[in-house]
Amino acid sequence: MDIKVILPVISNTLTEETKKEVEGYASSDTKVSVTIIDHGPASIESEYDEALCQPGFLEKAIQAEKEGYQGIISDCLADPGVKAAREVLNIPVVGPGEAAMQLATSLGNHFSIVTVLPNVVSMLENLSKVSGFYNKLTSIRDINIPVLELNDKNRLKQGLFEEMKRTIEEDGAQVLIAGCTGFVGVAEELQNKLKDSGYDVPVIDPIFAATQMLKTMITMNIKQSKLTYMTPPDKERI
Amino acid sequence: MDIKVILPVISNTLTEETKKEVEGYASSDTKVSVTIIDHGPASIESEYDEALCQPGFLEKAIQAEKEGYQGIISDCLADPGVKAAREVLNIPVVGPGEAAMQLATSLGNHFSIVTVLPNVVSMLENLSKVSGFYNKLTSIRDINIPVLELNDKNRLKQGLFEEMKRTIEEDGAQVLIAGCTGFVGVAEELQNKLKDSGYDVPVIDPIFAATQMLKTMITMNIKQSKLTYMTPPDKERI
Amino acid sequence: MDIKVILPVISNTLTEETKKEVEGYASSDTKVSVTIIDHGPASIESEYDEALCQPGFLEKAIQAEKEGYQGIISDCLADPGVKAAREVLNIPVVGPGEAAMQLATSLGNHFSIVTVLPNVVSMLENLSKVSGFYNKLTSIRDINIPVLELNDKNRLKQGLFEEMKRTIEEDGAQVLIAGCTGFVGVAEELQNKLKDSGYDVPVIDPIFAATQMLKTMITMNIKQSKLTYMTPPDKERI
């Protein structure tokens, strides 16, 4: 199957790594194409960034369906453009935030998200309310590292490990979400390290979760309900 | 006080009428400026339209603060761009959806929205979940008239009256929201007509509610919390 | 417009100050009349006080409508008598607790109340459940100063500032309510002081919020739904 991963940013920093990882996540039966957008922000760290990236994301998503892709991932934990794309497309559209929270919800009673910056906390909280997962969301913490500095993997892993331990010990977290799609390829190592510290809890990689969720939908031949996500009426849009 | 109303659409159909109405709503101590946006959809009838209008809306909102306006209204019931604008601005930003639901919540135990098309129902439902008003939202119905056909006032008022009566009699609605900012200047007449039919219930005009809410914030010298709506980090955005 | 503020207590301690403040809050187009009640408690610091003040409050409220006032405020954060008055009157009746929580709900994701005494915490919690704002209420703290000692403004402001900082730092509050209508005229100073401490959050003065809410209703020509607040049947009442 052919899937399209759209990084809703103008920066190419994460493109190669994302392609490599998602190909690993998706297994050999799946062809993965990764793209960035033409106009928008360099990274998503606010509602403002989310608002700016959506037209560019939607343009790429519409094009991907035309090119024959069978499913789309919006590669950011805030799921920018997912609802709009679900309306205009007839192939499944998946967001990593929803996919990760959905999985977290079924693995334990209380999950937490550890993310990049305090700026995105309210946005993720709102996403969980709309998606229906707020009732099991226990806390959102951040490591206070901007997206464009995530390439320092040691600092990243150390920050995540410390905050994840804190969510377990202070907030009662039982399941953890590595709360940014820029946290590529670190979830399993963190899961092992937490287990070594006495906490046998799942750590969810959201882009891995999104890849699997999308493959599930394509395999099951299901997509978003067109009664929830109705096709928009035709009109002038410039 | 000086307030800016931004119609997040490229069509000028409603500009004049909106200006006239909001001036009436705001009273003589308030200077009202109304503008449309440069790029986006002709009307908002889907998540897709909402996504497309936000960059244009934000551009106008940022400009308005620079020009010295004291507050902003996003003139669409789905409150497009309100959260993003609250982050980037230091003046209050108000959405008619939230303002109307807030008022509805305090006037009775069960409120309903009667809107334009089935396409926007999920979007409004989601807004009520994020805003915290879903617990009193009883139903959302529509009159099945597109925004750009709302100028037929008789058809509009007849459709609204019939659906409003239905929400009271079948859904248990006790408070009503005229669910589109394109329903300009009809709320009071509908309220009177419902009273004549035996239902003494408030019918809320959302753009009237937003105007009053914004004036309240300016008068009280309060605005959105910057702990919820943090200022976005600087970065490249094109 | 003419509005009546009823202090549901027998003590005149706050009457003058309240009149002065509400006149300031209401602007020059509004005539404000303030009264206390004939029978009841000296202050409201319990469900017991709330129960005792209601007949006296209702008597004054009914009289005010007869005298031609266009709206009523019950001047206590617990909103005593508001629901009953909404039933018997055909003019809008507003409570400062509901008005403040409503405003708080739309300014951020988590709000807290800082009030007088631990005795009123459950009562305010219950009010937020009935009003529909419990989902965004993060905590209620108190400064442990009885209502009748609130005239020591320095002690009051110091206590409020400290507890407000604590709700932000320990409870995650993003919006604050100055949780007693006896906290007259301190909200803006507290807001400034918190901003100087690095917390740019709104501090809501509940009687200011109630005044604006009432003006909004009168201006919009709306009042409580008579399907929620039905007119009570005639009967003997002594």
Next chain:
Amino acid sequence: MDIKVILPVISNTLTEETKKEVEGYASSDTKVSVTIIDHGPASIESEYDEALCQPGFLEKAIQAEKEGYQGIISDCLADPGVKAAREVLNIPVVGPGEAAMQLATSLGNHFSIVTVLPNVVSMLENLSKVSGFYNKLTSIRDINIPVLELNDKNRLKQGLFEEMKRTIEEDGAQVLIAGCTGFVGVAEELQNKLKDSGYDVPVIDPIFAATQMLKTMITMNIKQSKLTYMTPPDKERI
């Protein structure tokens, strides 16, 4: 044990019947005293009536504790004065509304209340929200008979049977509350009649439930938490 039932009304219409019934409900080990109040409404059919009856109810409740009664029931489904009395007294205080809903909650997944008039629906809804039982409350219907006409037992039973059947068939009710303490002595007959119609569901008599709840508390030597219902501060109250 000695318990006091306070009818929070000035009418003696139900006193004798209530005494007879509650004595039956309480069994021979319990001495039941029933009283009305000195000032207030003839019946409770609105928030307004509830507000008016509370001072009179509290006077009788305080007196009852002084006379050595071990527990108090406020004999009206809206539980008027219960919270205030829990503050000022050190013996358990029980309301039939809360007692009935509590029992209903544990007997099935969806319960409904069938009450006297549409006027009390919002009041009961609010009670269920504060008490924590709103999540299983499916509907509230009424038989449209005022309290003071409940002595026509045939009309009463016929009305209740019809509305109860409707809540089962149309609203999905699985447990029923005979929703007024004036519906004395009819629950079991209705339960039997519904069973004959194919619906083997419990019908709860609220004053019976309150009597049993109060006996339970006295027997277990527990009462309301004084951290929720703190003793009110001393002050002038006239």
Next chain:
Amino acid sequence: MDIKVILPVISNTLTEETKKEVEGYASSDTKVSVTIIDHGPASIESEYDEALCQPGFLEKAIQAEKEGYQGIISDCLADPGVKAAREVLNIPVVGPGEAAMQLATSLGNHFSIVTVLPNVVSMLENLSKVSGFYNKLTSIRDINIPVLELNDKNRLKQGLFEEMKRTIEEDGAQVLIAGCTGFVGVAEELQNKLKDSGYDVPVIDPIFAATQMLKTMITMNIKQSKLTYMTPPDKERI
């Protein structure tokens, strides 16, 4: 009246003490029979134990109804087998978890459970969600003592006292549940000790609560709704 208490375990450790206590709880008009089951776990400290004990519990419950008992208690805070027994029996079936939470809900705004081991926390949390009491459940703590070591009463009481104080001071608990039916006969002493420490809060003994709840149902001639707990279809079961 004749009631049957089924300890859903194969160990006789608590049988005698339970019989003695429940007889005390039930008063002289009630004949109490206590039994253990033939197959299952020695104690209930996990979902696994709960799953294993249910067939044995149901066997004894069915037999008890045949022998003429008027009601059943499943003697474990997790209420194992209660829902299944409510389906197959036509007499009331009560669980101590639900009975205690129901009582806790009506005595204050926030209740906590202090139980045996961390292993049962999620199970009790789930029970509170199904029963409808999660909205007032503030925390669940444990004393980290296995059920089969509860006979060391001093260690038990000391552990419970310390954790209960902590739930009040750190979690805001206002009502407490002694969270295991193996905590026989300690609630009142703990209540007194907490009162001496300044906390006048109820401490609920769950098996006492269940006994009273069952007596209430038998006295009121009500039982579980057969629309919620339908009689299972006949089929082969081996």
Next chain:
Amino acid sequence: MDIKVILPVISNTLTEETKKEVEGYASSDTKVSVTIIDHGPASIESEYDEALCQPGFLEKAIQAEKEGYQGIISDCLADPGVKAAREVLNIPVVGPGEAAMQLATSLGNHFSIVTVLPNVVSMLENLSKVSGFYNKLTSIRDINIPVLELNDKNRLKQGLFEEMKRTIEEDGAQVLIAGCTGFVGVAEELQNKLKDSGYDVPVIDPIFAATQMLKTMITMNIKQSKLTYMTPPDKERI
């Protein structure tokens, strides 16, 4: 990968068909083994059946882990034994009810379940509350056909189609769950038929969803949190 599907019943009626279907669902990289249990009911149509099947299910689940299977499915929509198995096993355990509801939650705003008999409605409702999906569950309807008569495929498909249409038109369902794992291999045909009737909504096959969910977990190397599902203490269990 090797997965074990345990039909928690003693009847072999569905074994062959389930094996064939799940193999199709799982794709060629997965070896599927299907088994029934040794003791329990012939089908699951009540809480009673669920209680009876759990020891047999757990026995097979423990054995499967020992034999090297990498994951377990409890093949019944009520997810019997899933929580207990998650405690005792260190491989992922999935229930079709939770897997289907999780997927439904992310495909639309309102989902409904159409199941076999009215007897299982409360049980599924409870499952949705514990799993956290009750907030999007709109209704549960049944086709009134017992599990052991499901082999009449035409009657089954006709019944499902009619009830599914009804949930869309009368309950507002936007996503559908084919609510019994005995409804093997009919979801896609129903989805097509509903689309032909104008309703482009997903119809979820729960055992397909469970298979994909389990594969996702094995691929991502995650399993249930051992802080939620703690390993049960050792003890005598017979």
